[in-house]
Amino acid sequence: MSFRLLTKAWRQQIQPLNRTEFSSYILHRSFSRVSERPSFGIAFDIDGVILLGNTPVGGSPTALRKLYNYDGTLKFPYVFLSNGGGIPEAKRASELSELLGLNVSASQVLQGHSPFRQLVNRFEDKLIVAAGKGEPALVMSEYGFKNVISIDAYASRFENIDPLAPYKKWTTKLATTQNPKFDESGPQIDVFSERVQAAFIVSDPVDWSRDVQVLCDILKTGGLPGRNVGTQPHLYFANDDLEYQTKFPSERLGMGAFRIALESIFNRTHHHSLEYTCFGKPHPSVFKNAEIVLQKHVPRVDEDSYDINHKNAQPFQTLYMIGDNPAVDIRGARQTGHPWFSILTRTGVFKGKENHDKFPADLVVDTVEEAVDYILAKECA
Numbered sequence: 427m428s429f430r431l432l433t434k435a436w437r438q439q440i441q442p443l444n445r446t447e448f449s450s451y452i453l454h455r456s457f458s459r460v461s462e463r464p465s466f467g468i469a470f471d472i473d474g475v476i477l478l479g480n481t482p483v484g485g486s487p488t489a490l491r492k493l494y495n496y497d498g499t500l501k502f503p504y505v506f507l508s509n510g511g512g513i514p515e516a517k518r519a520s521e522l523s524e525l526l527g528l529n530v531s532a533s534q535v536l537q538g539h540s541p542f543r544q545l546v547n548r549f550e551d552k553l554i555v556a557a558g559k560g561e562p563a564l565v566m567s568e569y570g571f572k573n574v575i576s577i578d579a580y581a582s583r584f585e586n587i588d589p590l591a592p593y594k595k596w597t598t599k600l601a602t603t604q605n606p607k608f609d610e611s612g613p614q615i616d617v618f619s620e621r622v623q624a625a626f627i628v629s630d631p632v633d634w635s636r637d638v639q640v641l642c643d644i645l646k647t648g649g650l651p652g653r654n655v656g657t658q659p660h661l662y663f664a665n666d667d668l669e670y671q672t673k674f675p676s677e678r679l680g681m682g683a684f685r686i687a688l689e690s691i692f693n694r695t696h697h698h699s700l701e702y703t704c705f706g707k708p709h710p711s712v713f714k715n716a717e718i719v720l721q722k723h724v725p726r727v728d729e730d731s732y733d734i735n736h737k738n739a740q741p742f743q744t745l746y747m748i749g750d751n752p753a754v755d756i757r758g759a760r761q762t763g764h765p766w767f768s769i770l771t772r773t774g775v776f777k778g779k780e781n782h783d784k785f786p787a788d789l790v791v792d793t794v795e796e797a798v799d800y801i802l803a804k805e806c807a
């Protein structure tokens with residue numbers, strides 16, 4: 427196991443304790459262990475850290491198992507903090523549980539689009555379009571948006587909106603999703619009279635050419651494609667990742683690349699610049715929200731029985747962000763500051779040879795298993 431320590435602050439932290447300090451440390455640990463709650467939490471990126479595609483990487487199942495008690499309950503608080511998505515959190519949790527052989531709860535899964543929930547009050551009954559792979563409209567519907575339609579279904583209502591459609595060999599499945607109550611084609615919406623109030627890019631778009639075309643139509647016309655120019659509806663992206671790692675040897679283009687394409691084309695063909703909001707890492711609000719969620723996963727001890735809502739929760743001393751992308755995971759943790767500590771793995775976007783001086787991690791390791799071993803050695807000595 428080799429840890430490459432990068433910060434001066436950290437080097438100072440690992441100075442050996444003198445004999446007196448060590449004795450008092452052991453006493454403290456011995457007497458406080460029974461009622462002690464973990465004073466740390468861990469946020470794991472998924473793509474390039476836990477999984478490559480659908481295959482576990484870096485010893486992730488073994489690493490995560492160390493965070494559970496023998497009876498399967500959570501011993502140390504952790505969450506998945508991913509910019510990915512496209513399916514509801516509960517479904518992602520059951521997928522992760524199966525792939526990793528663990529019991530992952532929906533509340534441990536924070537995806538790029540999870541913050542869209544905060545916009546329900548603003549757009550609850552208004553017409554919104556959801557774009558991206560997977561089940562973007564179902565995601566938004568489960569958050570509470572009542573008048574949502576997928577971009578697939580929306581585009582299908584307009585004849586000739588995509589002049590390249592006859593040349594596309596694939597078929598778009600508009601059948602019902604696994605939720606029988608949800609119809610992806612949307613409620614009875616008259617798309618020719620009801621204006622789209624907002625477009626949400628929930629996950630990586632699949633048909634870039636059609637989505638750029640249809641989004642430009644919606645955004646230029648004030649939400650009624652084919653009509654006159656109008657005020658731009660709101661536009662939200664779940665993340666702004668330029669690239670991400672899959673099983674292919676080099677990085678793949680992400681939502682940030684799609685955003686650049688859409689913005690460039692919109693700005694070249696319209697007299698106003700595109701306005702939009704990006705969520706996801708590295709935005710500090712994502713890390714602050716993760717801290718709140720992690721508090722809810724701190725195992726309760728006896729003295730907490732009166733504090734079921736964790737109102738008197740102790741602040742974390744350290745929160746670890748384990749990621750593979752310096753510009754996203756490491757940058758976000760560093761920007762957010764204390765108590766975040768960033769750990770960069772070599773299993774994803776960062777392979778170990780690139781220069782990452784722009785966003786230096788507090789610690790660089792080979793795999794997520796090494797990262798967890800390091801944390802447990804430090805926290806449970």
Ligand SMILES: [Mg+2]
Nearest residue numbers: 471473474750
């Ligand atoms: Mg990643």
